[in-house]
Amino acid sequence: MKSRSVYRAQYDHQAAAAKARARRGVWVAAALYPARESAKGAALRVPSATGMPAYAPAGEFEAYAARHPEGWSLWVRSVAGEGPVPDLPETMTVRVTSRGDGPGYSGVGIVTVTVEARCPMCGGPRGWDTVKPNRFAEDGEWYTADTWENPCGHLDLYPAVLQESRLRPLPRPATRELPKPPPEIEAPDPSSPAGIILAAAQGWRGMHAAQAARLLDEVHGLTVEAERIRAELRVRKGHMSAKAAAYLLHCWGDS
Numbered sequence: 001m002k003s004r005s006v007y008r009a010q011y012d013h014q015a016a017a018a019k020a021r022a023r024r025g026v027w028v029a030a031a032l033y034p035a036r037e038s039a040k041g042a043a044l045r046v047p048s049a050t051g052m053p054a055y056a057p058a059g060e061f062e063a064y065a066a067r068h069p070e071g072w073s074l075w076v077r078s079v080a081g082e083g084p085v086p087d088l089p090e091t092m093t094v095r096v097t098s099r100g101d102g103p104g105y106s107g108v109g110i111v112t113v114t115v116e117a118r119c120p121m122c123g124g125p126r127g128w129d130t131v132k133p134n135r136f137a138e139d140g141e142w143y144t145a146d147t148w149e150n151p152c153g154h155l156d157l158y159p160a161v162l163q164e165s166r167l168r169p170l171p172r173p174a175t176r177e178l179p180k181p182p183p184e185i186e187a188p189d190p191s192s193p194a195g196i197i198l199a200a201a202q203g204w205r206g207m208h209a210a211q212a213a214r215l216l217d218e219v220h221g222l223t224v225e226a227e228r229i230r231a232e233l234r235v236r237k238g239h240m241s242a243k244a245a246a247y248l249l250h251c252w253g254d255s
């Protein structure tokens with residue numbers, strides 16, 4: 001006898017779409033696929049309703065595919081109508097307790113981990129927006145770990161979350177570390193490369209380091225300084241303001 005997936009019997013696209021339409025912005029489980037490619041492919045087609053008429057007309061649904069103990073699950077939500085819906089982050093960073101791996105150790109430690117913002121039991125969104133600190137006392141010491149509630153109802157236990165963070169290293173952190181704002185440079189020489197950039201940046205809100213580099217070599221013929229900025233820009237993957245570039249040049253000038 002052929003085995004029937006419970007999931008397949010339980011979910012169909014028409015029903016999922018109807019359920020999602022009834023609660024705009026809320027993610028709904030739509031289907032389970034044995035292969036990652038099938039689930040990812042479906043997730044790509046849902047927004048345009050390509051070959052998936054349940055989600056027509058195009059532009060009314062969002063979708064994602066997530067790991068599921070029995071394969072890959074497809075989740076959809078309705079975005080039809082006015083107003084933005086909150087973005088669903090890929091990952092979440094939380095503090096969990098760690099009780100040590102050794103048999104002789106019984107103390108508690110707090111570890112900050114980054115895990116997928118998807119429930120490992122069903123692939124639904126984790127309660128990334130419900131995370132709150134929980135202070136507790138143990139052996140006369142105070143500790144703070146995070147708690148959260150998953151909308152699907154599945155419970156995340158700290159040992160499992162810790163294990164997950166170790167087994168599934170994530171390519172991207174949940175929060176990108178923002179570059180620190182450059183310290184103010186005290187009275188730079190206005191004819192120095194840093195001074196030229198700072199003077200330009202004063203009247204140019206949001207001036208980028210790439211624009212500072214162009215200013216230096218195209219207007220002032222300072223090609224060496226411009227190249228220094230561009231080299232740093234490559235290291236920082238394009239994230240640098242003109243003011244930060246001025247600060248770098250200022251520091252280089254001192255060394």
Ligand SMILES: [Zn+2]
Binds near residue numbers: 119121
């Ligand atoms: Zn779940």
